Amino acid sequence: MTTPKTGARRRTIVGHGLAVLIGATALTGCVQIETPDKPIEINLNINIRQEVVYRLDGDAKKLIEQNSEIF
Amino acid sequence: MMRVKMWKPTGLALAAIAATAAVALAVPSAMAQRDPAYAAARAAGQIGEQPDGYLGFASTPTPAIRALVQDLNIKRKAAYTERAQATGSTVEQFAFTSGCNLIANTKPGEKYQAPDGRWLTRDGSPPVRNASCP
Numbered sequence: 355m356t357t358p359k360t361g362a363r364r365r366t367i368v369g370h371g372l373a374v375l376i377g378a379t380a381l382t383g384c385v386q387i388e389t390p391d392k393p394i395e396i397n398l399n400i401n402i403r404q405e406v407v408y409r410l411d412g413d414a415k416k417l418i419e420q421n422s423e424i425f
Numbered sequence: 426m427m428r429v430k431m432w433k434p435t436g437l438a439l440a441a442i443a444a445t446a447a448v449a450l451a452v453p454s455a456m457a458q459r460d461p462a463y464a465a466a467r468a469a470g471q472i473g474e475q476p477d478g479y480l481g482f483a484s485t486p487t488p489a490i491r492a493l494v495q496d497l498n499i500k501r502k503a504a505y506t507e508r509a510q511a512t513g514s515t516v517e518q519f520a521f522t523s524g525c526n527l528i529a530n531t532k533p534g535e536k537y538q539a540p541d542g543r544w545l546t547r548d549g550s551p552p553v554r555n556a557s558c559p
Binding site for chain 2: 402403404406407408409410411413414415417418421422423424425
């Protein structure tokens with residue numbers, strides 16, 4: 355009665371061990387980071403979003419065309 | 426028969442609209458009077474377009490050129506402010522979008538400022554502009 359139980363428990367423990375091992379391997383895979391060749395450039399001068407510029411582009415063109423004396 | 430009668434006024438109205446549009450387009454360009462000193466300073470590369478939508482000095486200007494540019498920049502700011510209000514944007518946003526276009530419109534030989542602050546001379550290739558420009 356007890357022997358099969360212990361066997362089952364052992365198998366579970368082995369199973370857990372395997373799962374932990376696989377998990378650990380997966381984790382080390384995730385942690386690896388490749389450093390970029392070029393420095394990361396962040397332009398802090400311009401905080402105007404591209405979508406805003408695209409929305410205003412037609413109006414800006416019209417303003418320049420219609421007020422050529424100041425452009 | 427009714428349909429034929431309905432078409433005529435529509436055609437006339439369209440012609441009228443087209444004529445008005447043509448006049449509206451022609452008037453501002455006819456009114457445009459550029460100061461010859463401004464055109465000369467621009468062609469000489471003393472002044473150029475900045476990414477922020479205003480004129481700047483690529484080299485130390487004469488007092489007369491400085492005054493001329495300051496006057497134009499004040500007028501530009503007034504125009505940007507008006508359009509910004511009409512489009513629900515900020516003056517900086519509208520001015521920046523205009524700057525993208527003004528730099529794109531520079532002619533070979535004219536100066537413009539790159540996003541990093543350098544003054545570059547426009548050549549045949551596309552100008553160096555901010556990544557946000559369309």
